Amino acid sequence: MINSKSILLILLVNVGVVSCKKDKLKDEKSILIGNWEWVNTQHDFGWCEGESWEETLTPESEDENYSMFFYKKGVVEFYQNGNLLDKSRVVFDHFEINELGNFSFVIDLNNKEENRMSGYGNETSVNFGGFPFVGVAGCEDYDNYFSKG
Amino acid sequence: MKNKLIFVLITFISFSSCNKDRLGGNKEALVGTWNWQRTDMSHYCNGGIEYETYESDTANETYRIEFLKEGIIQFYKNDILESEHFIKFNAIGVQEDGIVPSHRQIVFEIFLDGDGSNRISGTGTQKEMKISNYPFELEEDCHHWLKNYFRKEY
Numbered sequence: 001m002i003n004s005k006s007i008l009l010i011l012l013v014n015v016g017v018v019s020c021k022k023d024k025l026k027d028e029k030s031i032l033i034g035n036w037e038w039v040n041t042q043h044d045f046g047w048c049e050g051e052s053w054e055e056t057l058t059p060e061s062e063d064e065n066y067s068m069f070f071y072k073k074g075v076v077e078f079y080q081n082g083n084l085l086d087k088s089r090v091v092f093d094h095f096e097i098n099e100l101g102n103f104s105f106v107i108d109l110n111n112k113e114e115n116r117m118s119g120y121g122n123e124t125s126v127n128f129g130g131f132p133f134v135g136v137a138g139c140e141d142y143d144n145y146f147s148k149g
Numbered sequence: 150m151k152n153k154l155i156f157v158l159i160t161f162i163s164f165s166s167c168n169k170d171r172l173g174g175n176k177e178a179l180v181g182t183w184n185w186q187r188t189d190m191s192h193y194c195n196g197g198i199e200y201e202t203y204e205s206d207t208a209n210e211t212y213r214i215e216f217l218k219e220g221i222i223q224f225y226k227n228d229i230l231e232s233e234h235f236i237k238f239n240a241i242g243v244q245e246d247g248i249v250p251s252h253r254q255i256v257f258e259i260f261l262d263g264d265g266s267n268r269i270s271g272t273g274t275q276k277e278m279k280i281s282n283y284p285f286e287l288e289e290d291c292h293h294w295l296k297n298y299f300r301k302e303y
Contacts, residue, residue: 049294080249
């Protein structure tokens, strides 16, 4: 006989499990594991002014370094100049890889859709949307390139 | 009776003059020194369409804006204070997500001294901003657009 306390306990455990969800980086997702160093960012902008401009941002032009570290347990850390900015759980909304090793992914950091980030790459380089630069939708776009360090 | 009237007037003036917005909370991102980098513009002042850039490296003038936490904005030209106003926000939005705090987007419009006819607006990140009308202002019969770029001093 399941009483109300048992139902409450099951619900709480369920909520706890969902809210702390993270996806381990195993099998083909293991390609993400390790340290990724920011190389440069292609910035396309001016669309809201009816223009189209491009610039390349680099660690030298910005006088800043960025990196991210993906752990097998399903955690990613973001660094600015060696200082930890953020640590989040990795929850995949989408991941696919082809026979050439090119992959694409959509991640909801901490399982939150509003923290959605996407990217594509291969074993040595990745284009990551959302870090370190985020654009204003419809007005500009940032392509952030990282290499495996 | 006369003294009471003076007291009421002084109190009223004090309240009016303190009607400024402190730069706390999400507005704190503005606090600090913003140095002019360049001004880009598209204009037809000479007939045909031209793009032009004034750069701080080549211009003989420097400009900076200081946002003070107590709700004051100061405009400097060649390190000399040109004007000072209290800040009254007509609008402000600061992006609250984004992993790098200094890259979060800001958009604002300020009524200088609370005067809606004397305003300044800007958009950008907490590191680099485009200010609409300082130090250079768009001339309706000459410019298509004009942007003044400022970078925050750390």
